[in-house]
Amino acid sequence: MPTIQEKIAYQILFGFEKNYRWFCRITSGAKQRFEQAQWKATQFAIKERISIYEQSLSDTVAELYNLLNPHKQSTAFWHEVKQQYAEQLNQHPQYELAETFYNSVIGRIYKHQKIDEDIMFVLPSRCYIAGRDKHKIVNSFDTSGTVGSMMASILSIYRFSIPYKNKQSDLEHLDAALRQRLNRRQLASVHTVEILKPVFYRGKAAYLIGRICMPDETLPFVIALLVKDDTHLQVDALLTDNKDLSVIFGFARAYFMADTLYPAEVVAFLQELMPNKKNFELYMAIGHYKHGKTVFYRNFLKHLGETDDKFTVAPGIRGLVMAVFHLPSYGVVFKIIKDEFPESKSVTREQVKECYRLVKMTDRVGRMADTHEYVNFRLPKERVEDDLLKELLDVASKNIEVTDNEVIIKHLYIERKMTPLNLFLQTETDPTKIYNAIDDLGLCIKQIAAANIFPGDMLHKNFGLTRHGRVIFYDYDEICWMNQRTFRTLPKSDDPFAMDTLSVSPEDVFPEQFEHFIVGKRELKDLLKKLHPELMTAEFWIEAQKKGATGEVQHFSPYAESKRFHQSDES
Structure with a gap:
């Protein structure tokens, strides 16, 4: 007869496996959506797959309440449940994800007020030995023949129900691209080409992701595929x-x-x-964002144990809605919603949270930073600078609890650290880098608009620069769908008081005014207007709004146009 602890452990594992089947069903449907060019369904699947975790978690916790009252159980009881659960995970192919699901259940029961290794998997139960199941996830290809024969073999293994527009042309492009990348000596030394069995789908593209191995170096080997005219398959690039x-x-x-x-x-x-990507970033990249958060927290604890610097206010201009701080030695920033906003910000705390949820659920098109939400996040008090603690208590006291040893943040967001664009433009002296940053700022705004999203507050302090020089938007408190704004042209009048009598609603936007506040210095304003003049016209935004209203899904390539194959019109 199983004990109640065994039953509880089994019920949690049952909830996880039900959730994972659901997750896999949505994920496996990506192939058909890609083949049939079901781009709206693709966007819906993004939202659905993120949403199902909370639903599965709620269902599982409800099942536990049918068995007993979890709150009345002792720490010893939950310690036994954890041990039983760990035993059930022996040889489980997704044990690490199952541990995170277990943690989520405990977090939900105790409202994230208990982070205790005795009852949770704060640390992983085992160390994963990479390579054990490699044969189950990798295809290896013969490199003893010609480049062309290897490419043909790859395309024959990864099959789609949709025909190629011109397969022979695609093979020739792949052959030429690899020969351009590798010289004869390198080509002759290639001993292994490995490609992951799962195809990586996102937006309107599919990627075969692998590596090409030589004695002295290993290179990525990525074949990008697109659906041409919604009817034919086409190889777009070799990266x-x-x-x-x-x-x-x-x-x-x-x-x-x-x-x-x-x-x-x-x-x-x-x-x-x-190797420069963190483990948690890669879990998030393939959709396991909840486990990514778990791995992040473990990584964070490890980093705290290996460093002694203190949390301090993040560089940049203070935000009106968020208080932002960082640990200088760590690559993220921490964002807390302030208790009160100035009159210029006509939003509520819940509306701000909804804006962040909107970005989480949508295609961020390479221009909006992913954020990760935590509750009751604990910092060692001794590692928090006095000035930072004072500021947090001044502006966000409702969100902060201070004990003798900890600063507990009841709700916060974590986001990748970038160089604030305003600071970059203040200190950079290279004209080429400045030019590229301003140009990419304009492209960033345009691409967000093409994704049917209005960024709202487009001050350059709300954009960051990655280590690859890419401009990313990261302040979402005024973000909304394009149809939630009315784009208008400023009236032309000789009357200096015309603006005073203009009837303006909170939804009205006058793009002609953008040039005055997106960037500060006159020469930067002029450069942005020269490179992207349409951003300062109502016509551009109205046209983007109309395209968004049609529901047409745009394609946003993550690699440079120069990397794409020049396709002929041959069929």
Whole structure:
């Protein structure tokens, strides 16, 4: 007869496995959506897959309440449940995700007020040995023949129900691209080409992701595929640069749909390709954002134990809605919603949270930073600078609890650290870098608009610059759908008081005024207006609004136009 602890452990594992089947069903459907050019369904699947975790968690906790009252159980009781659960995870192919689901259940029961290794998997129960299941997630290809024969073999293994527009042309492009990247000596030394079995789907593209191995170096090997005219398949690019792969897996893009039963092995393979990416970033990239948060927290605790610097106010201009701080030695910023906003910000706390949820649920098109929400996040009090603690208590006291040893933040967001664009433009002296940053700022705003989103507050302090020089938007308290704003032209009048009598609603936007506040210095204003003059016209925004209203899904390539194959019109 199983004990009540065994029943509870089994019920939690049952909830996890039900959730994972649901997750896999949505993910595996990406292939058909891609083949049939079901782009609206693709966007819906992004939202659905993120939403199902909370639903599964609620269902599981409700089932536990049918068995007993969890709050009345002792720590010893939950310690036994944890042990029983760990035993059930022996040889489980997704044990690490199952541990996170267990933690979520305990967090929900105790409202995240208990972070205790005795009853939770604060640390992983075991160390994953990469390579054990590699044969289950990787296809290896013969490199003893010609480049062309290897490419043909790859395309024959990864099959789609949709025909190629011109397969022979695609093979020739792949052959030429690899020969351009590798010289004869390198080509002759290639001993292994490995490609992950799961195809990585996102937006209107599919990616075959692998590596090409030589004695002295290993390069990424990524084949990008697109659906041409919604009817035919086409190879769009062969990518072999680490930078390209890093940008494809960037933190400002929607999560991939990559169907696998061995996520830890897939992440280990990707980690070898992108050693600069953190483990938690790669879990998030393939859609396991909840486990990514768990791995982040473990990484964070480890980093705290290895460093002694203190949390301090983040560089940049103080925000009106968020208080932002960082640990200088760590690559994220922490954002807390303030208790009160100035009159210029006509939003509520819940509206701000809804804006962040909107970005989480949508395709971030490579231009909006992903954020991760935590509750009751604990910092060692001794590591928090006095000035920072005073500021947090001044502006966000409702969100802060201070004990003898800890500063507990009841709700916060964590986001990748970037160089604030305003600070970059203040200190950078290279005219080319300044030009590129202003140009990319304009492109960033345009691409967000093309994704049917109005950024709202477009002051350059709300944009950051990545290490690859890409401009990313990261302040979402005024973000909204394009149809929630009315774009208007300023009236032309000789009357200096015309603006005073103009009837203006909170939804009205006058793009002609953008040039006065997006960037500060006159020469930067002029450069932005020269490079992207249409941003300062109501016509541009109205046209973008109309396109968004049609529901047409745009394609946003994560790699440079120069990397794309020039396709002929041959059929």
